[in-house]
Amino acid sequence: MDGRFDPRGRVNRALLVGVSEYDHTKPAESDGVPGDLPAVRHNLERLEDVLRRGGLFGEDGITVCRSPSLDEFSEELHTAAHRAEGLLLCYFAGHGAVPSAGDELFLQMRNARVVAGGRAVFPGADAFSAVLTVLAGSRAERIVVILDCCYAGNAAKVWHDFTGGRQKILLLMSVQANRLIDSGDGTRATPFTEELVRLLDSGGELSLLEIFEQVRGAMAEAGRVTTLEDPWEPQFAGEPGMDVLLGTAREEEPARLSGQLSHTGSEEGAAASGGAVPEDDGSPRPHACRPPRGPGIRLVRLRDRAGTVVRWFGGLRRRVRVAVSTLLVLALAGLGLGGYQLIGPGDDHSCAPPLELRLLTDPELEPTVRAAADRYLVSDANTTERGCRRTGITVYSAKMSSVVTALRRHTDAWQDPSTEDLNPQRDIGPQPDVWIPASATEAFRVIADQAARSLVVLEQGEPLAYSPVVLAVPQDLAGEGLGERVGLPLSRLIEDLRRRDPGARVLRPDPEFTDSALLATVGLYSGTADPRTAEQSVRPAGRLSPTAAELLCTLPADRAADARTAVLVPEFLLKSGVDCARNTRVPRTAEYPGDVPALVPTFVRVRWQDGDRDAAARDAAVQRFRTWLTGTKGRAVFGEAGFRHATEFGYPLLDDEHVGTGVLRLPRPLPAPAERTSVESALEQYRRARGPGRVLYLLDSSSSMDQEGARGWDGPGGGPGVLSQSLGGLGTRDEYGVWAVYGTLGARPYEVLLPFGHHRRAEAARVVEAGAGVRDAEADPHAALLAALDDMAGRGADDERPRLIVHITDDEDNNRLTGRNLDEVLTRARQVRVPVVMVSLVAGSCDPGRPDARIAEASGGRCLDADEDLGRGLYDEVARVGMKEE
Template identity: 55%
Template sequence: MDRALLIGVSDYRWTDPPHGVPGKLEAVRNNVPVLRRALVRAGVFADGDIVPLCSPDFAEAARELQRVAREARGLLLVYFAGHGAIPSGGDELYLQLRDAQVFAGEHTVFNAAVSFSDLMGTVLATSRAERIVVVLDCCFAGNAARVWEHFEDKRRVVLLMSVQANHRIDAGDPATPTPYTENLARLLGEEGGTTVSRLAALLRRRMAEQKRRTLRNEPWEPQLRADAGAEMTLGRKGPQVPLLSPDNPDPAPAAPDPSPRPRRRLPAWTAALWRRPRALAAKWSRARRREHARRGADGGKGPSRRVLFRLAVPMLVALGMLGVGLYGPLGLAGGDDTHCAPPLELRVLTDPDLEDTFRLAADAYLTSGADTTEAGCRRTGITVYSAGSSDVVEALRRHTDAWQEPEGAEVNPQRDIGPQPDVWIPASRAEADRVLEEQDTDAVAELEPEESPLAHSPVVLAVPDRLAPEPLDDITGRPLTEMIEALTARAENAAVRRPDPEFTDSGLLATVGLYGDTLSVARGESLVRQPGPPSPTAGDLLCALPEDDAVDDRTAALVPEFLLVSGVDCKDNTRTSRTALYPADVPGMDPVLVRVRWDDADGEDGEDGDTARDAAVASFRDWLAGTEGREVFARQGFRHPGTGEPLDKDQEVEGVSYAPSPLDESAGRDEMEQALSAYQAYGGPGRVLFLLDSSGSMAGLWQGPSGGPGLLRQTLGGLGPDDEYGVWAVADTGDGPYETLLGFGRHGRKDAEEAVDERARVRDASADPHAALLAAFDEMEDRRDDGRPRMIVHITDGRHGENLEGGRLVEVLDRAEASGVPVTVAVLGSGGCDEGRPDRRIAEVSGGRCLDAGDDVGASLHDEIARIGTGDD
């Protein structure tokens, strides 16, 4: 999915001294529509893939930046035209939005401006787009190159800048687009499908031919930054070519890199938080602490003048002397045109499934009387962002020091999660309890969770209407696993999916129910098996299902109930309506506000900063828990946190039951911890024991890729070097029910294939699957201590006779059910998995699968192994 965001800021709210920007930019008003038409005509984007923003304020631009970055999967283009500003050092570029102001010498300096470091390091770094193009048409655009050079993932980011560093430029005739954008649009129309580097070379050439000059009366030279080998084609598909220089715009084509560099999945958060001044303040605070320590050791001497001078100089440079372009946290004017001081900014970190809800709540709060002074000024600004739930818990437990003062690339919560939160809102109080139970004793963040949650939402099994039971009362209140088994009994091809338990609490809460009190991990995971990784969030899951009608029509989703009321971003594309079923053993979502208090916070906000921040948090908390906050939760489909009743009892949504009974209580700390640990262990290296029927009846089913050994060899690609497995030949030759072809352990694929080829052969003997399976259960029982996933694979012709009848079959079934090890049976013949057959019954009670001629046995068996193993096939 391709996305483009075109931002053109022509009108500025504040242009008068002392804090206003230099003036309006009439020419920029023409840029967005002209560039949009050019991108569509050149085939770079469909019209519906382009989001135009004309003179947005900071909050609107931040929201749209986050949204398009989150949605893009193929090409992401971000364009900005407007005022650009730099500090005197020139090592940063600020893109000023409509409500921009400049406070020279004060803490934030550039209000309502996005620093290019934050655009690159947060918005773009978190996007899953394969290719990213950034186009800057503003004064000092070339200063962005210095930021780009230090960006870790710049291989997929190409940067087009209208002018070289430290130069201002003129906007040109108000009746036309700005010179750079006008030429860019024309070249797109002339070139059709072309490369970014060719465009850059042609732009330099054309600007030179037009004798364009900067305001320093030097040649106006557009700039390009792109990593070697990271060329990008814009428009109608063409060959990928290496980067161009202005002197050589047409080199020979080169093949693209077939293996793009994998990227770490990062959380989505936006808003420029001006790290540089804050980092200097933190540095000052650390130096002050060191001086206090020295003073205690050397008789009470005062702070070193050298230290104070060394830190004061960069503070003055960064916060004082400025360079502001002619074309380049939210200051407001009061109701009587009074200029307001920049409001204190609260950073609110949420669970990913809750981000949209709390973003809406924050927007409502910021325009409420609770956040407005008598003079009409805003008391507080709020930045809402989200990150993977298990990453947040781990960072608050173990890495608060690195969060406050990043020192290395390996552990850096500021990069991987976002800024230090003042408020954390997990989807369950149990998450806060998990942190408090195991937090490092020297942690520099203190958590203060509220006692009462803000709202409630059950986690439901959202079943396609055609598969919903009738009446619903017959199934409401039953355990989740029973609900799923009943669903698959009604429709054999029915499937269930849940979001990633490591990324969002809704997925982990669902996993608590899947595993049950006995932590039956293998059986629980077998109920939600799917190709590929799970969707990151419940919203993503509900958006992914409609991409395939057949999957959508037969797949139930474990999601929070409120999403069935409020809808999701893709709700217009959703094709299957769903009915909510309410499991008795799946805890609900109970978002709770947690105040996060950081050591030395006064280094950020002054001596009274912590008190002011406490007051701001308390005001936001009270508003959320009050009438106006409850109205937001009601519109989103949440329930009362105490009674569990709908907050909006008049809201009617088909498929949602407003009086289900009973609903499970909140999750406990230990059950959340155990479920996550079990899930993570299950996702690690696996253990597989193959039982290959080698009896005489297999003689006609032995040779070729579909024979017994051939099928076994096909599955080995699903196993990696860290997986452990073994192979038994099942034939009772008098020395026991099996012969070991490959001892249990780690094996290279080639060595394993050679062992099977050399040793596997048909025996003139019958098989005793009863004895072999019991021995296999014993073998796997000895390998269960660390929770790693396990599986037994039985490849057979299904001719078992009396060896799997009567009491012998009952004994195997009892062991299969009690073992917790799924048994996948591949029957080489037809009818082996018919209803009531022994192999099918063994597979079903163990949580495995039975495959026969009615399935693509080779492919299906490989898929089952790949779910357990860590191979790359």
């Protein structure tokens, strides 16, 4: 997915959201937002105008939402995400808010409030993590999010922590984290958007990264500051090498009537670029993302089966409304496109907002389930005789282990969050009406061990489909005969693979995150008595991929590794593909292990105590969707995605025409669904093998770390800063300690800053900060690493808990890591087999053959240097060992 994406000629969509007016504002209402933002009206006018002339978005490719409510915003966001195939651009301007923990950003819509101490602190606002969840489910190849609001930079952390498909999402943020900004006097666009529009209107080709750099420079040159009087610095977040073309050569524009005809319903009489916007006359607001329902004339198709409105014509000045609409009707009739009628002011055909169902599913299933929900939404089953939608469906996914734990133990906190630490509404999503786990076993796990006081009742329904978990082997390394591909234990398939290529690797996603990875772990452990050894055999070089889809996306980045790596993934992914399918390089062949249980997505109704206000209507909506989903049309969606029949003998494909590459049509025998006990056992063994962890930090505290011009000590990128960031991956059940490494005169080559043991993060950070400091001495990494390896060899040698050594250094004293000294460290690392993460603050230290790279390789660890994000990389490594969420 590297390189600049060119969206020209593709199906692109832009959703422009600006909240200039709020229903609840201070000081009139104590729980209101700070006030209205009149400048945001100009933002939308100017941005829409320049995007329309840019040529990337078609006539119907831009939707403008003026001061939408949260429900209106959610509906338009889902619609835009569903329709985009090339580029999806989402812009938001308005008030932003963050909770006291600062770990989430909320985009405040028209009906936003701020309720101090309430169960929902920001009602009427959408969490940015929820927005990312919707966007990640889009088929769009690139997604650009532009935020112009206070605290916009806080979105970067949310993006970094988001693991459900962020690789195609790029963020441009108006200001750094935890900063308030001024929107201006309201007579023109906000400062950030003013610069953004100016660049887009320059007439040349500009990528998002180029725009970011130039906007940042322009803000600095203009001396812009935040409310704290520090420099106002726009921010960017995206995967390395990712970029997208946004500015194009400006197209000549034909003359237009003022207030042009637009499906977005531009403000009547507003100038196209920076003109005055009429004052609000106090009349009721129309739907924020549709044209006004005033006395103008609408053009609709005469009622067919769905009674669907084909197009609304509005936004023209009153003097041309009737004439233009009449001409359009006559023109359509003359073309033989009859079946239209004029609906005037007296013909009200409005639809009430549909009841919204909340559907929670496994992250691996979300694209398929979302496609099914989208198809249901426009089906006859979900359409009234008047052409109105009966039901809306919000589809979202979350980490599988978190969902099971919440349904077992924390339904009270889900319904009414009372602490910052325990909040399923934030960490998972809203209380679901329907749950579609990837395996019925998950519902059995909840029911079998549910807390005595639970606020939910689960009603398990029909299995929807079936998909085995396969070992997807590079085609050149796969077994040739059926006997080599079907029915063998997973351990035998891996053994045969490594016999064909001793350098071959096997990878598996995070078993805590998706069912497919947990079921793969059942087979992985069945052939060994040592889960820790099994885990080492599937350990990736970097962080553990949360999903099989993301794992398949990361492999093409290394062509050599791609050709020698087999992955444990659901079979259907070899058909339905992943977001990066166009970039995959190595075709794979499915091998079917006989001891890995299969996925069987199942419909589960979730009933909540005290959730009976609209119980009858909600039951009816769930039943209609269940009937459709388990019927021919619903199963067809699963068939198109590559799933199999869940109930027919031999599990044949639901759609014989949709067969994935390397997939067998009728492999026999295929494994049955999982048993609850085997899944619980595998998860327990995995957690023992993965944590609680033991981590020993070595922090280079020699004088070179703080020499003039060095970046080894101060700031978030310095040694203490990188160490502190990684502490977030550890919990109170983990054990860890910190050594300050210095001294070469025969004494102990380190000083204990934090004794090895259990710690609370804040307390540990304070102790390290108080004791950390540069010493007037050199360091001996050879002696320190040997001491650390000996220390960790004696900790937990008889249990399965994971261990890790982290060495943070500027490599200034690596002259003591050469020759015999280096050989001694390498030999000891291979004997002890405790992974060592070598963190160098100097670029190039992880190049092949360098001491840091060799030590990491010999120990089974990882090397990180200044060529990458050290804070993020070390956090990922530590989090794989630690028990942050326990």
